[in-house]
Amino acid sequence: MTELATTQEKLPAAQSKQTALAGQYLTFTLGGELYALGILSSKEIIDYGNLTEVPMMPVFVRGVINLRGSVVPVVDLLARFGKGSTPVAKRTGIVIVETASETEDGVSQDLGIIVDAVNEVVEISQQDIEPPPSFGAGIRPDFINGMAKRNGRFVILLNVSKVLSVDEMAALSKVRQDRHALPDTNVA
Numbered sequence: 001m002t003e004l005a006t007t008q009e010k011l012p013a014a015q016s017k018q019t020a021l022a023g024q025y026l027t028f029t030l031g032g033e034l035y036a037l038g039i040l041s042s043k044e045i046i047d048y049g050n051l052t053e054v055p056m057m058p059v060f061v062r063g064v065i066n067l068r069g070s071v072v073p074v075v076d077l078l079a080r081f082g083k084g085s086t087p088v089a090k091r092t093g094i095v096i097v098e099t100a101s102e103t104e105d106g107v108s109q110d111l112g113i114i115v116d117a118v119n120e121v122v123e124i125s126q127q128d129i130e131p132p133p134s135f136g137a138g139i140r141p142d143f144i145n146g147m148a149k150r151n152g153r154f155v156i157l158l159n160v161s162k163v164l165s166v167d168e169m170a171a172l173s174k175v176r177q178d179r180h181a182l183p184d185t186n187v188a
């Protein structure tokens with residue numbers, strides 16, 4: 001019996017559903033839904049504009065911007081979620097987020113995400129956070145850290161390391177490039 005207890009204590013926490021922690025979150029709207037990112041991963045908010053398109057990138061990578069001399073890739077979250085592309089409007093903005101690579105080097109990368117509108121920074125308590133749903137949210141379950149209820153509405157708390165996984169996006173880009181490099185065998 002003690003062996004079973006010690007074995008269960010050694011199980012990695014990743015096997016249980018990850019739930020977001022209480023704290024401050026930056027809320028924004030995207031496709032009519034309310035989302036939030038932990039404030040510590042959000043670096044700054046800038047107006048949408050001056051994007052340079054990069055050929056052969058996944059459809060959700062809209063381009064790059066020059067941010068004080070650094071090249072920052074810009075991701076369209078709506079496209080990343082498989083829901084089309086974000087229409088550019090008056091309140092459309094780019095949130096600059098710092099992400100860490102999933103490889104051993106752990107080098108951080110700044111990425112921009114396009115949002116319909118940035119709302120506010122809110123404090124969310126642990127009692128207001130529910131575990132992520134296993135289905136029905138319209139996006140991959142591993143992209144969600146939890147659901148918070150605020151003012152009678154659900155806020156989807158995003159898992160930044162999954163949504164903006166530099167390694168996964170690079171792999172998707174490579175697959176797209178490999179597809180374009182294949183010779184066309186359907187020549188008549």
